[in-house]
Amino acid sequence: MDDGGEIQRLIALMAKLPGLGPRSARRAVLALVRRREALLAPLAEAMATVAERARLCARCGNLDTTEICAICRDPERDDGLICVVEEVGDLWAMERAGAFRGRYHVLGGVLSALDGVGPDDLRIPALAERAATAREVILALNATVDGVTTAHYVADSLAALGVPVTSLAQGVPVGGELDYLDDGTIGAALRARRAL
Amino acid sequence: MDDGGEIQRLIALMAKLPGLGPRSARRAVLALVRRREALLAPLAEAMATVAERARLCARCGNLDTTEICAICRDPERDDGLICVVEEVGDLWAMERAGAFRGRYHVLGGVLSALDGVGPDDLRIPALAERAATAREVILALNATVDGVTTAHYVADSLAALGVPVTSLAQGVPVGGELDYLDDGTIGAALRARRAL
Numbered sequence: 001m002d003d004g005g006e007i008q009r010l011i012a013l014m015a016k017l018p019g020l021g022p023r024s025a026r027r028a029v030l031a032l033v034r035r036r037e038a039l040l041a042p043l044a045e046a047m048a049t050v051a052e053r054a055r056l057c058a059r060c061g062n063l064d065t066t067e068i069c070a071i072c073r074d075p076e077r078d079d080g081l082i083c084v085v086e087e088v089g090d091l092w093a094m095e096r097a098g099a100f101r102g103r104y105h106v107l108g109g110v111l112s113a114l115d116g117v118g119p120d121d122l123r124i125p126a127l128a129e130r131a132a133t134a135r136e137v138i139l140a141l142n143a144t145v146d147g148v149t150t151a152h153y154v155a156d157s158l159a160a161l162g163v164p165v166t167s168l169a170q171g172v173p174v175g176g177e178l179d180y181l182d183d184g185t186i187g188a189a190l191r192a193r194r195a196l
Numbered sequence: 197m198d199d200g201g202e203i204q205r206l207i208a209l210m211a212k213l214p215g216l217g218p219r220s221a222r223r224a225v226l227a228l229v230r231r232r233e234a235l236l237a238p239l240a241e242a243m244a245t246v247a248e249r250a251r252l253c254a255r256c257g258n259l260d261t262t263e264i265c266a267i268c269r270d271p272e273r274d275d276g277l278i279c280v281v282e283e284v285g286d287l288w289a290m291e292r293a294g295a296f297r298g299r300y301h302v303l304g305g306v307l308s309a310l311d312g313v314g315p316d317d318l319r320i321p322a323l324a325e326r327a328a329t330a331r332e333v334i335l336a337l338n339a340t341v342d343g344v345t346t347a348h349y350v351a352d353s354l355a356a357l358g359v360p361v362t363s364l365a366q367g368v369p370v371g372g373e374l375d376y377l378d379d380g381t382i383g384a385a386l387r388a389r390r391a392l
Contacts, residue, residue, distance in 0.1 A: 031214050043209045
């Protein structure tokens with residue numbers, strides 16, 4: 001295609017986004033040009049701002065445009081509770097649930113022998129420092145093999161501090177049907193059964 | 197979510213793109229921040245350029261960043277052939293096929309009584325002007341009801357010029373299997389059968 005070098009360049013860049021291919025990138029660019037004032041210009045500006053200013057919070061590892069993130073700055077949140085998550089996306093998921101009003105600590109990944117990720121690659125020493133003054137550390141790592149391994153490692157490395165370390169409950173998802181659940185989840189839910 | 201106003205704003209804008217929802221917008225933004233130099237900054241710049249400079253070619257209606265688009269400027273292309281398409285996306289599809297080396301004319305839509313699109317809303321008068329000096333006008337409109345209606349209207353309005361008006365052949369798609377084709381297409385292919 002030899003039409004519009006700059007437009008084709010924009011399509012090529014858009015096609016690199018996860019979830020967009022060449023076809024949906026073309027559709028997106030046409031939609032953007034149609035909504036130039038309402039969408040394209042603000043999006044360009046928002047991207048430039050984030051490109052320039054996005055950084056990880058020096059305290060918790062959350063993604064924000066300030067040295068200390070909005071959650072760490074919020075005076076309403078409970079300093080005694082630290083929720084440990086793998087990635088920023090997990091922190092966002094916890095926030096959407098709206099059930100937690102403490103602070104976060106983003107590890108920045110999980111231990112993985114296969115990918116060569118060791119304890120020194122994660123923000124575990126920083127966590128130990130923060131956990132020393134906490135009332136409870138809640139591990140909200142993914143229920144994958146690497147996530148569970150990491151949870152055990154983190155719990156071990158915090159054991160000397162004497163701070164209670166808990167983890168998210170495993171069981172039947174809300175609205176979940178037994179017939180569609182995997183055996184492992186049903187087994188875990190049975191073992192963790194509670195009095196009604 | 198009260199974390200990172202600017203990052204949440206970028207996510208909200210990205211989620212307005214066709215093909216992206218809130219979840220994929222979050223994924224895309226995380227991927228963008230991870231590839232800040234390679235993807236986010238160039239994308240912000242490309243969007244700003246296109247937001248500022250994108251325009252429809254004054255001659256053919258193609259989308260470009262110049263007054264006259266690259267296709268209309270190309271001296272290698274045949275001025276005698278004009279391919280009429282509905283939208284810029286259709287022009288791009290024709291160009292990808294690489295089978296046409298003439299000029300284009302983008303109508304900017306199709307006639308539609310339902311949507312209140314009449315002949316004056318499309319670039320039909322401009323087409324008549326250009327067609328007067330052409331050797332052939334090829335209608336490459338979509339094979340939808342509105343597309344076919346528009347094709348007939350365009351052919352009628354060019355009839356007085358005496359320029360041959362053709363349209364894309366209908367038939368079995370390359371690689372298509374009869375068993376999966378609709379009856380209308382099979383009927384059209386049969387009626388348009390050719391000697392082997």
